[in-house]
Amino acid sequence: MTVWLVAAGALMVGGLVPALILAGRGPAAHRLLGLELAGATGTIALMVLCQAMNQSSYLIVPLVLVLLSFAGTLVFTRLLRGHRG
Amino acid sequence: MVDLVADVLLGLGTVLAVLASLAALRSRSVFRRLHYLTVLTSVAAPLVGAAIIVADGPGLTGASVLLIVVLLAVTGPILSAATGRLNAQREGLVETESPE
Numbered sequence: 001m002t003v004w005l006v007a008a009g010a011l012m013v014g015g016l017v018p019a020l021i022l023a024g025r026g027p028a029a030h031r032l033l034g035l036e037l038a039g040a041t042g043t044i045a046l047m048v049l050c051q052a053m054n055q056s057s058y059l060i061v062p063l064v065l066v067l068l069s070f071a072g073t074l075v076f077t078r079l080l081r082g083h084r085g
Numbered sequence: 086m087v088d089l090v091a092d093v094l095l096g097l098g099t100v101l102a103v104l105a106s107l108a109a110l111r112s113r114s115v116f117r118r119l120h121y122l123t124v125l126t127s128v129a130a131p132l133v134g135a136a137i138i139v140a141d142g143p144g145l146t147g148a149s150v151l152l153i154v155v156l157l158a159v160t161g162p163i164l165s166a167a168t169g170r171l172n173a174q175r176e177g178l179v180e181t182e183s184p185e
Contacts, residue, residue, distance in 0.1 A: 003092050003095065003096075004095070007095050007096070007099040007133075010099050010103055011099055011102055011103065014102075014103035014106060014107065015102050015103050015105075015106040015125075016106075018106040018107055018109065018110035019106055019109075021110060022109060022110055022118075027175075029115070029168070029171050029172045029175050030115045030172070032168055032171070033109070033115060033118050033119065033122065033168055036122055036164050036165075036168065037106060037109055037121075037122055037125065040122065040125045040126050040130065040157060040161065041102060041106060041125065043130070043153065043157060044098070044102055044125075044129060044130050044133050047133060047134065047137060047150060047153060048095070048099075048133060048137075051137050051140065051141070056141075056145065056146040056149065059146065059149040059150065059153065060149075062153050063149065063152065063153050063156070066153055066156045066157055066160065067156065069160075070156075070160040070163070070164065073164050073167070073168070074163075074164070074167055077167040077168060077170075077171045080171060081171060081174065
């Protein structure tokens, strides 16, 4: 097991799990922050996984995730503005 | 030597990312959590990106990683501002309408 795989595992367990817990509890506007954290941590974990598997063509996945996470979160902030709960 | 530098950068970035996520989970205030998101996008991601670039050397992989890291660093503060403003509006700290 390479150091890259260990780092990817640590990022998924120590980074993604807290983000998903944050995204699953509390009011909607607070949960949105968990979604942002999950997007950022997921992007970093995917970059490390690409390096661990030595497949640079897979880097398109974290690239698309950054862009979709950005647009998606902005849409959520817009939709949640008039929503209570 | 190059591998050692890459490993140190990767370790620093990973530890920072994990600590920032755990600290965000532990924090009570949503506005304080925004600061931990900034640590993730502006410090941890560039460190991990630098580790990959150092390990791989200059090339297409490095350029792709650089693009991802720059996008993450640019979009992070915008998302933080949007989320912070949404939460401030919902808690009555700022006016609901956007400034003209």
